[in-house]
Amino acid sequence: MKCLAENLLDKKEPTPVGKCTGCKTCVVACKDNHGSEPGIWLRRVTEYAGGTWKRTEEGAWKQDVFIYYVSDACNHCADPACATACPYHVLLT
Numbered sequence: 001m002k003c004l005a006e007n008l009l010d011k012k013e014p015t016p017v018g019k020c021t022g023c024k025t026c027v028v029a030c031k032d033n034h035g036s037e038p039g040i041w042l043r044r045v046t047e048y049a050g051g052t053w054k055r056t057e058e059g060a061w062k063q064d065v066f067i068y069y070v071s072d073a074c075n076h077c078a079d080p081a082c083a084t085a086c087p088y089h090v091l092l093t
């Protein structure tokens with residue numbers, strides 16, 4: 001059986017980062033399956049956010065805020081719990 005990274009490479013597509021909601025179910029699934037020690041995170045979700053709210057001269061509020069999540073695995077499991085637990089199938093599509 002191929003590991004997660006090999007499956008993704010086979011599809012010749014990047015992981016669909018834009019679909020990740022940052023729920024961290026994958027992180028919990030990994031820790032639950034491997035019983036890793038506190039402070040050890042083999043799956044990590046990183047948040048990238050920016051933008052601001054600005055008031056126009058007319059008094060309305062306009063915004064250009066954004067947020068993305070990137071979920072990274074260690075890619076060591078042949079049958080990764082982190083990938084199969086994702087409720088949005090981000091890591092299997």
Ligand code: SF4
Nearest residue numbers: 030042043074077082
């Ligand atoms: S591949 Fe396995 S050990 Fe690595 S993050 Fe996923 S479930 Fe955890």
Ligand code: SF4
Nearest residue numbers: 020021023024026086
């Ligand atoms: S990859 Fe899936 S389970 Fe992990 S944080 Fe993103 S949406 Fe949630």
